[in-house]
Amino acid sequence: MGAFPEGKKIPVDVLINMLVEIRDLEDATAFDVLVNFANGNLFTLVKDPTFIAMHTSYYDIFVTQHDVLRDVALHLSNRGKVSRRERLK
DSSP: OTTSOTTOOEEHHHHHHHHHHHHOOOHHHHHHHHHHHHHTTSEEEEEOTTOOOSSOOGGGEEEEEOHHHHHHHHHHHTSSOGGGOOOOO
């Protein structure tokens, strides 16, 4: 989450694609993970009000992350020597 700009909306479909690739999850399971994070107040799911549709898709939903979550992600990613850093799981 530290790779995303502070204060910007992050498209949910981007995060779902990342979870599918990194965690080998199905789309629906990845979306459930994001909903659980939102329920834990780690970030907020928001629907784009400029897009009006009968059915909501992943493309209509964005995430705004809490500043503390981004700070923690940046702190954890900067631990240790650059050549020995591992992806956070």
